[in-house]
Amino acid sequence: MADKGYLPKEKIKEFVEALGKDAAVYAPCLEGDTITFRQYTPDKEISLDRPANTPPKGAIYPQCETLLSFEFKKDAATPQKMDVELKANTDFPKAVVFGGRPCDAKGFTVIDRVFVNTDTADPYYKKRRENTTIVTKCCNGPYAGCFCVGVGGGPASREGSDVVMTEVDGGYYLEAVTEKGKAVMSLPIIQDGSSYEAKAKQANEKATGAVRNPFPADARISPELFDSGDFWGRVVEKCVSCGACTFLCPTCYCFNITDEQAITTGERIRSWDSCMFQHFTLETSGHNPRPAKYKRFRNRVGHKFSYYPEKYDGAIACTGCGRCIRYCPVSVDISEIVGYLKDPKADPKQWAADKKDAKN
């Protein structure tokens, strides 16, 4: 089968079911007004109309997962002695992330650098990532708040995807990006798509040209711009530290580890955490390296636009999906803040007048 395919719109459900023959398919499903990634079952309604409210991050990096289970054991001969048995499972079934956007697929590549490309790789993420095929839908144009082009991506970017789909003529033009993608293209449901290639290219270019770029040059922030506590105090004045920006982010990966136990068995569980929470860095002694909201916010922006790029050859840990802007309950806009810091005419010191707000 060719690397270029076509799928009529009405066959989407059938396609997803074919993908699901030997894998769990995570697809954007309509639930009331919300579109969120769920493991597909025939009773669910898939929607590709707009980017989902949530990224598909949880398909490979679940919000909660068991790292290990333990069992306390005793034997009759030595009743005073308690032994512990540990088990860890890193054997996961095959999966497909279907219908995410290029910013969502790129999000996985941001996490890969931290979780896979290291001498202490995370075996849970790594195995799921290897077992997952990513079939991405390119965007027809920008959505409120998004700015993928400003952070090195684009509405038709291939980065992180195995297959990309572009909307054309009542259906989708499909292109394999990787070997895993070629396997998808060999499904009998995929028709030949060579004749749609030019049209898809045109659609991709049109969409790319329509996305805003809030940054004059690249998006990387130099560490010196982080000195002004006054500036950061002012920008986070309205932030309510709810953490929605981090939970809806396709690149945020911070986590917590906690134990749960019932009688003689228990589990060690990893769950998403948020650097926007005060207790994230709170130490038992009461000391907290980031006790103030502005310090936590500065660290979040700094991580994405300065510290991560410092460590990974300039790569930005933000894919411009715009979710943190769209769903922030108080409309904090990260693109505005980074754009301001990148503006050569801007002077963060001008915020000094608002000094009283800096310590909140």
Add this chain to the structure above:
Amino acid sequence: MTGNENPYLPELATVMKVIDETPNIKSFQVVFNDPEKMKNFKFEPGQVGQLSVFGVGESTFVINSPPTRMDYLQFSVMKAGEVTTALHGIYEGDVIGVRAPLGNWFPYQDMKGKNILFVGGGIGLAPLRTLILYMLDNRADYKDITIIYGSRTPPDLCYKDDLKEWEERSDVNLILTVDNEFPGWEKRTGFVPTVLKEEAPKSDNTIAITCGPPIMIKFVLQGLAELKFPEENIITTLEARMKCGIGLCGRCNLGHKYICKDGPVFSLKQLKELPSDE
């Protein structure tokens, strides 16, 4: 650790001995249940480990026994939160989990042929202890060794047997202090940074290594700067709230460095190059 292991999976270990160091600090001497693991275990002075009490959680502690004495690994724990309280309920013979070694270590090879100044406060002596014992086991490699150590009160001094031994040795200069006068205490009184100022050790060909409560470290660093110690010759070891211990969970960063993996040992020069949380 090699890339093929599950870095979250602790090694089971048995607590062989529990030592009451102070009213709220206990030391645990542990041995891996798998004798092969124990035989092949390698670490460097300053590296840390995560101790697990299954059902309660994990916390990070420095391995404070030296790699030159491998009969057991020793960790010291101040009772403060959930995991440390659970550890204080551990008896000899109990099984805990250990993930180690984690993090970097003291650049002890670069310290050969130099004078060494240790400045510690309270349980901050734990990471210094591993290096002190390592150096005493390789005494000829190092020149003068001075240890300034203090705690709130005499009962709060850790490793009393070690202190006694170091005090008796002619090749170690040990200066002990407690914050205030205390019945029966005939040695110095005063905060560690003040004693450092009074002692005014020479900075020539000397490496200073300090660990203690954040406020003590702050003033010790100031004091060392006044004594003209170059920033690259001032070494400290940091702590932070940690979960994974392998640079992934995101909470112990200083800019792009993670205390758990890139640290915990940093020179003052390295720290000054990182964005501060001020």
